[in-house]
Amino acid sequence: MKLTPTARDRISAFWMLLPTFLILIGFYLYPTLYNLELSFTDITLLRLRQGGDFVGLENYSEFLTSSSFLDIAINTIFWLTVVSVVLRLALGLVVALLLNSKFLQDIRMTTVARLIILVPWATPPVVAVIAWRWLFDPTHGAINSLLLSTGLISDPVAFLATLTTVWPAIITIIVWNTTPLVAVSLLAALQTIPEELNEAAAIDGATRWQQFRFVTLPYLMPTISVLGLMSVIWTFNNFVYVWLATGAGPGTFTNVLATEVYLKAFVDLRIGYSSAIGVVMAVVMAAFGALYFRFFGLSEMQDKVG
Amino acid sequence: MHLKTYLATAAVAALSAGMALADAQITFRFNDSEREEMRAALDEFEAANPGITVELQTIAWKDSRDQFLREAAVGQGPDVVHIAFVWTQEMAEAGIVKSIEEMTQYGEFPNGFDDFIATDLTMYDGKAWGVPWSADTWAMVYRTDVLAEAGIDELPQTWDDLLADSRKIKEATGKTGFSFAAANQVWFPLNYYLWSNGQAIVSEDGAGGYQVGASAEELAAAMDYFKTYVDEGLAPRSILAIDVPHDPALLQGLLDGSQAMALMPTNTYRQLLSAYEEANPGADVPFASGVMMGGSEEPKTHLGGRTLVVNANTEHPEESWKLVQFLTDAGLFEKHYTNQFPAQKTLLGQIEYRPEELGFSEQLANNTRTWGAYADSGAGVGQLWNLTSRAVGTAMSGQASSLDAANELVGEVDRLLEN
Secondary structure: OOOOHHHHHHHHHHHHHHHHHHHHHHHHHHHHHHHHHHHOEOOOHHHOOOOOOEOOOHHHHHHHHOOOHHHHHHHHHHHHHHHHHHHHHHHHHHHHHHHOOHHHHHOOOHHHHHHHHHHHHHOOHHHHHHHHHHHHOOOOOHHHHHHHHOOOOOOOOOOOOOHHHHHHHHHHHHHHHHHHHHHHHHHHHHOOOOHHHHHHHHHOOOOHHHHHHHHHHHHHHHHHHHHHHHHHHHHHOOOHHHHHHHOOOOOOOOOOHHHHHHHHHHHOOOHHHHHHHHHHHHHHHHHHHHHHHHHHHHHHHHHHHO | OHHHHHHHHHHHHHHHHHHHHHOEEEEEEOOOOOHHHHHHHHHHHHHHOOOEEEEEEOOOHHHHHHHHHHHHHOOOOOOEEEEEHHHHHHHHHOOOEOOHHHHHHHOOOOOOHHHEOOHHHHEEOOEEOOEEEEEEOEEEEEEHHHHHHOOOOOOOOEHHHHHHHHHHHHHHHOOEEEOOOOOHHHHHHHHHHHHOOOOOOEEEOOOOOEEEOOOHHHHHHHHHHHHHHHHOOOOOHHHHHOOOOOOHHHHHHHHHOOEEEEEEEHHHHHHHHHHHHHHOOOOOOOEEEEOOOEOOOOOOEEOEEEEEEEEOOOOOHHHHHHHHHHHOOHHHHHHOOOOOEEOEHHHHOOOOOOHHHHHHHHHHHHOEEOOOHHHHOOOOHHHHHHHHHHHHHHHHHOOOOHHHHHHHHHHHHHHHHHO
């Protein structure tokens, strides 16, 4: 039987994609399904060899009805994700515009500024958190020293142990460490905008703000939407910043889903329960990703195809 | 030709077999800070036992329990592992350690297993599963010159005295009186407070079961006691983010004389004394130790310590046991592992304490108790610890009222006990 060119292409594509599929099945699908299976059991770290008993949806119901669920959800969605992602995108845009500005070119500082902005991004998160913990330290920290010496505060502030300052402090660390990636990505997008568009807009009498609003921003939106999606998924699931900065404290004040997974799995040893939280996190992110693509990604792709 | 081939093969096989017997490589996971000293000790062990080499691994204490549980469950992990007393029963229940009964076929201890303290904490299903290695407890540490500066000439005896003296020190000198790690390890002072007032997180219910050993009101009162130090500015609010008593932020205050009183375990105190002597060679040491505070009853701290266990997956049980025997020898504690007390009655009796350490000696000899019901209840000391520390943190930070935090804690401990 003679195959059509299309069929031959499809078979070739299948064989070329097969290794990727196998890797995805082995390293993503299987662990995901295994995690799902564990989430329906009462397995603990002490009974890994014996296995757990099937408990149905008990872990899910216990977590979703627990007294701490609402606090953890608000901490994760609002503080950790929404606030930090919005700040990072906004600051990243400002930094990108600055790096792309004529002002920096005029003073011949473009390259230096671009290198400096990369330093926080090149700093590993663990190192960043430890460095900021020292900066925030009430006794020896530079921030307290500065605030005390300028008379802005009269007593040292324990930034990471005070309810009113702990979330802003964590977000400061996250934004400092991650904004450069956003800035550099937006800078690359900025440089693809044809200069003629801004010139034409200027000739038509558009102000600087109108040029930004109706020329620059639409060009940046595909990049912003992809960066937004990546940042949300990455931040929502992030464990390192909160855990290293505060250990989810003081008390449970900064506990988020990722730290709750760790606490339940490796302090309370409840692997089954912890797996259920992991599944909830995955479902939330999958739903978010689908909605996000529905409203941003898909329409952008259609625009480009169309 | 064939004969030569056979001979050569036999020679290679014999050599390989000989090497396999002679070159056992075992791994010892050791989690304390004395890594260099332990390596020096292991070098001596290797010299005395040709053919056995020991790889020394170190992992943070807070991760070590989970790490070993995960590794051993899949047939991996170090051969000899350094764990906390209270984890031994969990490890035995998980089936990942060898029983002492099985291991003593390779050799007995000079004074027998009964010479070790706290062997009850190693018992599971009628057998012992670990060797108590080092013993420790917590006691009070005082900076005597700061107390003198504040006009305090008698060490506090009760929790109320401690609070009163802290206020006096703050008022007279502006310095911190008593300060403590108020995050993860607030578990210890809170329990000491409860025990000295006849309460506990878990106690026997008198009918063969277990119960929450304090009412929500009593737990709230204990939380309020420690909260007072932060609320009144007697201790810095930053202690809410400090996990351990050897945190530099806590020790620095004692070293530079800006803090008068603390509570800590033996090895931290010895490190503190060494650090002071190193920074002030030849100077008098302005430190004293004392027994923990009392309440309505006698002061009590926990009899803590470390256990050595042999991984059930080890391929070298005999060599592993030789290492355990070496590590429990008196010479190790005299020469290398000098910050710790040995967990053997005969060796404990031979310790010569420095004058600054007499409080620890008194505490260890007469004022300790084991975790007892906490461990026996099956609730899991680790889980009780986590729940309690979190609850105290929510109260001390103002996230919830002390009574709400205490009610939440009672509910959670009840749930653990029911399960």
